[in-house]
Amino acid sequence: xxxxxxxxxxxxxxxxxxxxxxxxxxxxxxKLVDTTTCIGCKACEVACLEWNGxxxxxxxxxxxxxxxxxxxxxxxxxxxxxxxxxxxxxxxxLMRKDQCMHCADPGCxxxxxxxxxxxxxxxxIVDFQQQNCIGCGxxxxxxxxxxxxxxxxxxxxxxxxxxxxxxxxxxxPACIKSCPTGCLHFxxxxxxxxxxxxxxxxxxxxxxxxxxxxxxxxxxxxxxVIYVLHDATNPEAYGGLPKDPxxxxxxxxxxxxxxxxxxxxxxxxxxxxxxHYLRFGPKQVDAEKHDDPTDEKGGRP
Amino acid sequence: xxxxxxxxxxRSLGETGGRILRYTLSERVLHWLxxxxxxxxxxxxxxxxxxxxxxxATLVGGGPTARFWHPWFxxxxxxxxxxxxxxxxxxxxxTGADRRWSKAVKYYIENEDEKLPPIGRFxxxxxxxxxxxxxxxxxxxxxxVGLWYVESxxxxxxxxxxLAITVHVVAALATIGGFIIHVYMGxxxxxxxxxxxxxxxxxxxxxxxxxxxxxxxxxxxxPADSESGRRL
Numbered sequence: 001x002x003x004x005x006x007x008x009x010x011x012x013x014x015x016x017x018x019x020x021x022x023x024x025x026x027x028x029x030x031k032l033v034d035t036t037t038c039i040g041c042k043a044c045e046v047a048c049l050e051w052n053g054x055x056x057x058x059x060x061x062x063x064x065x066x067x068x069x070x071x072x073x074x075x076x077x078x079x080x081x082x083x084x085x086x087x088x089x090x091x092x093x094l095m096r097k098d099q100c101m102h103c104a105d106p107g108c109x110x111x112x113x114x115x116x117x118x119x120x121x122x123x124x125i126v127d128f129q130q131q132n133c134i135g136c137g138x139x140x141x142x143x144x145x146x147x148x149x150x151x152x153x154x155x156x157x158x159x160x161x162x163x164x165x166x167x168x169x170x171x172x173p174a175c176i177k178s179c180p181t182g183c184l185h186f187x188x189x190x191x192x193x194x195x196x197x198x199x200x201x202x203x204x205x206x207x208x209x210x211x212x213x214x215x216x217x218x219x220x221x222x223x224x225v226i227y228v229l230h231d232a233t234n235p236e237a238y239g240g241l242p243k244d245p246x247x248x249x250x251x252x253x254x255x256x257x258x259x260x261x262x263x264x265x266x267x268x269x270x271x272x273x274x275x276h277y278l279r280f281g282p283k284q285v286d287a288e289k290h291d292d293p294t295d296e297k298g299g300r301p
Numbered sequence: 302x303x304x305x306x307x308x309x310x311x312r313s314l315g316e317t318g319g320r321i322l323r324y325t326l327s328e329r330v331l332h333w334l335x336x337x338x339x340x341x342x343x344x345x346x347x348x349x350x351x352x353x354x355x356x357x358a359t360l361v362g363g364g365p366t367a368r369f370w371h372p373w374f375x376x377x378x379x380x381x382x383x384x385x386x387x388x389x390x391x392x393x394x395x396t397g398a399d400r401r402w403s404k405a406v407k408y409y410i411e412n413e414d415e416k417l418p419p420i421g422r423f424x425x426x427x428x429x430x431x432x433x434x435x436x437x438x439x440x441x442x443x444x445x446v447g448l449w450y451v452e453s454x455x456x457x458x459x460x461x462x463x464l465a466i467t468v469h470v471v472a473a474l475a476t477i478g479g480f481i482i483h484v485y486m487g488x489x490x491x492x493x494x495x496x497x498x499x500x501x502x503x504x505x506x507x508x509x510x511x512x513x514x515x516x517x518x519x520x521x522x523x524p525a526d527s528e529s530g531r532r533l
Contacts, residue, residue, distance in 0.1 A: 015351075134365045136368050250464075250466055262350070266474070276485075277485070282490055
């Protein structure tokens, strides 16, 4: 939910420049998830529920250690487990903390039609404002990570807030706070990228993970959650992390050129019929004219 | 209300003159059911379409209310159009007269109607509009259900989500184009048209001018295929 003290970078569905847009600068905040040191303890899942005030949801067994198949409107943080078969026949149990990625170029915000329902703060946090949300679900189509979820009771969309209420008070997100292995880090984007690259180099040089690298997809302008992966060439193995995520081109076109093509077409239609009226006028039928004898024959009741 | 009742009520009002029933009461009710549901979907749909139209949602109770009712009114419009299909589909088939008329449509546009070949109950433009709305509403219904239950479309089939957006937008814009022309012609351009869809009647002269084949059929005792066309 909103934190009035945070400055705004952009808001959804707003005609013209948003009030307060771009007047302040701030550090970009970032979560770093080091999948190579995650043990799948799910402390972050519990901390997320606890801080955000949700009850523990029913689990759903899906042939893995995963709590449930996908995040839900009241379960924003989910460790995705994958038993990945390596090329040499050995098995790696890959674990990735799945949540909103807080894209620099958020597809949800691009798709959203409701004024101010999605806000991107100057520190990069993308947050839903449920009081402005109309529950249309366009953000579901806009998101390249399948994150926004619908609460059918309140008809509002929900997702991870990056603990905007904690961050705005100078605290780290609840998930970070709870991590026992230190695989979760929080800080400025710059610092987290440095730390991630250092760790990836360590993995490549000292641990034999030649394809180790950092996941910070440029297709969405980089993300507010970055990963260190043992194999950065195959992010899909980590619970379906998309290789090259970007806002769907349909959504881009719909929210870009289609608007102006459609609006011009509608305006053209109105101008067209107005001009027709001015040039040719109405089709008048003279009601008094009875030049056809058939009319007189049986015309009156 | 049956046609005979319409006639007797006209009589009791003391109205005489060469009037013909063009739309039965049920046809008029159906038309306005479609009109109200379509206009609601148009207002709310435009609100969702562009931030510059979002204020339209305020007219119908705000964004969440508009979003809640839009699909239900859409279903209402779908039902109205499907019902129209059951009663008008034969009237809406293209005939040889329509083909001759459409070749001379320039005279219609330029209000030189005396140069036009005669046509039946509906002209070719009205028929095109009917089929535009009929096929449009089928596309809007299918894509609309996809947008309504977007989360039920699995991530692996997400192309369907994008297809639903595309189809809904294209079909909506196409029907808006037809709607603009329909409203203009029914109110400003063809005088007498609006009254006919409200009260059901046209003058004999109007019928003769705009729909001569229909006029001749209903006045010369040829069997009518619907209740419309009775002399009042």
